[in-house]
Amino acid sequence: MQDGQRKETQKEKVVEASTSWDVSKKRKTTGIEMRDAEMEAAGEQRHQEMLDAMADDPRKFVWEKGPLNKQPVEFQPKLFYEKMEDDHSIMENMCFKKAVLSLDFKALGFFEMFTALGWEAMVSFRRNTGGEVHMKSVMDWISTLKKDDGSIPPRTITLIGTVNNKPVTLYPATLRQLAKFHSKADSFYRIMDANNYHLHTEKLVEDNTMLSELFMLEKGFEMKRDNLKPIVHLLLSFIITNVTPRLGDRMAVRKWELPVLYVLMTGQLHLSFTQMVIMHVWQSRNHKIRNRFHTRDS
DSSP states (O other): OTTSOOOOOOOBOOOOOOTTOOTTSOOOSOOSOOBOHHHHHHHHHHHHHHHHHHHHOTTOOOOOSSOGGGSOGGGHHHHHHHHHOSHHHHHHTEEOSOSSOHHHHHHHTHHHHHHHTTOHHHHHOOSOTTOOOOHHHHHHHHHTOEEEOOSSTTTTOEEEEEETTEEEEEOHHHHHHHSOSOOSOGGGSBOOOHHHHHTOGGGTSOHHHHHHHHBOGGGOSOSBGGGBOHHHHHHHHHIIIIISOOOSOTTBOOTTHHHHHHHHHHSOSOBOHHHHHHHHHHHHHHOSSOOOEEOTTO
C-alpha cells in the first residue's frame, strides 16, 4: 500500500463443491465465499439497514399465510428478519452446542447407532474450534434462499442464497467435504421426498412398525415424549438439539422425528444426513413460525 501500512484481515473459509463435484480442481464459481473483516462489517451494515427498512417502510408487506418462499421475492428477506426478531432473539434461536457429551454416547450405545448409518462424524464434528459463527452472514444467506431442484430431484436439490450480493450455494457435497457425514457408499443411502419426511412418514415406514419400535405400548401412541421408550426418550434429547434442531414444546414429538429415531434405533431405512440438513434449513426458513437453525461450529 502507498502509506506503507499493511492491513491484516481474518478470513473465514467455508468449502463449497464445484459443479463437477471434483474438489481437486480449482474452483471458478463464486461458491461459499471467504469472509474477511471488511466484508463482515458490510454485512453488519446491511443487517442494520434491513432492520431499519422494516420499521420505516410504509409499503411493508404483511405475511398472512403460506410459506415464505411463496411471498413476493422482494419482501422475503425483510419478512424473514421480522420473523426472527432482534439480534438477541436470533442468537437464542441458533443451536451452537451439543446437549449430550461423547462419554454419554458411549455409555448409552448411541455412538454405535450413528456409526451403523455412517453418521459418526456428525457426533464429533467441530470445524471451527474457536466457536465463532458469523451470524449476520448466515442470516443474510438464509433470508435470501432459493431452492434449485436440479435435474433429478430430490437427489440434486441445492440451496442458493446471497451474502454481500454474491451467490452462495449449498450442495450435499459441501457438507460431505466439511466432514465424512456419510462414511458409507452413496448407494447405501435413501433419498426421500420432503413431503414424505415431514408429513407422510407412513410412506417411509409402516406406522405400526415404527410406533411399536419407539413407544411404550402400555402408554399408547400419543405424540408425547413421556410415552417413548426410555432409551428413545434420551435419544430424542440429542436429536432435537443436534440432528433436526427445533424450538417449541420439548415434551411433544414431531412427526419428522419419528423416522430419524427409527433409523437410529433399528439401523434400517438408511436416510441421508446431508439431505436432512438441506430439507430442515429450507423448511425452517419458510415456516411462518420461528424455528431453530443449526449453526454449530460450521
